[in-house]
Amino acid sequence: xxxxxxxxxxxxxxxxxxxxxxxxxxxxxxxxxxxxxxxxxxxxxxxxxxxxxxxxxxxxxxxxxxxxxxxxxxxxxxxxxxxxxxxxxxxxxxxxxxxxxxxxxxxxxxxxxxxxxxxxxxxxxxxxxxxxxxxxxxxxxxxxxxxxxxxxxxxxxxxxxxxxxxxxxxxxxxxxxxxxxxxxxxxxxxxxxxxxxxxxxx
Numbered sequence: 459x460x461x462x463x464x465x466x467x468x469x470x471x472x473x474x475x476x477x478x479x480x481x482x483x484x485x486x487x488x489x490x491x492x493x494x495x496x497x498x499x500x501x502x503x504x505x506x507x508x509x510x511x512x513x514x515x516x517x518x519x520x521x522x523x524x525x526x527x528x529x530x531x532x533x534x535x536x537x538x539x540x541x542x543x544x545x546x547x548x549x550x551x552x553x554x555x556x557x558x559x560x561x562x563x564x565x566x567x568x569x570x571x572x573x574x575x576x577x578x579x580x581x582x583x584x585x586x587x588x589x590x591x592x593x594x595x596x597x598x599x600x601x602x603x604x605x606x607x608x609x610x611x612x613x614x615x616x617x618x619x620x621x622x623x624x625x626x627x628x629x630x631x632x633x634x635x636x637x638x639x640x641x642x643x644x645x646x647x648x649x650x651x652x653x654x655x656x657x658x659x660x
Contacts, residue, residue, distance in 0.1 A: 473551035482542035508550035568598035
């Protein structure tokens with residue numbers, strides 16, 4: 459049905475969860491999948507190889523399509539409804555991309571961004587000093603647009619009570635607002651418009 463094992467030791471690969479196989483779709487081996495990847499066109503391209511968590515078996519994508527915002531995939535060797543129903547619930551993983559290649563393409567995994575110090579970019583639109591520390595990335599929220607959740611270095615306090623009223627901000631993860639990321643030095647820079655970062659005024 460599916461090809462067995464990696465050609466090399468699976469422990470040397472870093473695996474990222476890509477999808478969970480769902481219900482059978484039709485009679486010819488297609489299955490629906492619940493996608494966990496932000497790059498489904500790449501992960502589900504014909505010929506792509508996905509693995510079970512322990513690397514003991516691999517699933518090769520024969521073809522894929524979308525229908526009503528759901529991916530439907532035909533894997534090599536799963537050719538009838540019985541086989542597709544038997545695969546229901548299996549979680550599949552893909553190899554992490556080479557970090558050097560990702561740096562060349564300006565691509566990062568969310569886990570790489572969490573913990574980075576957030577500084578103001580040079581020539582920022584607020585006119586504030588370049589390198590001023592804004593806070594730290596504590597989460598990356600995925601949705602229609604990825605957002606960096608930044609814990610503020612200087613939380614905003616209520617003038618009357620002194621209580622903290624705003625301790626974090628959400629920054630859209632786009633080139634215009636996040637121009638530089640330096641994983642080696644563990645920081646990124648932002649060029650926020652006025653009002654995006656609470657308490658940050660020009």
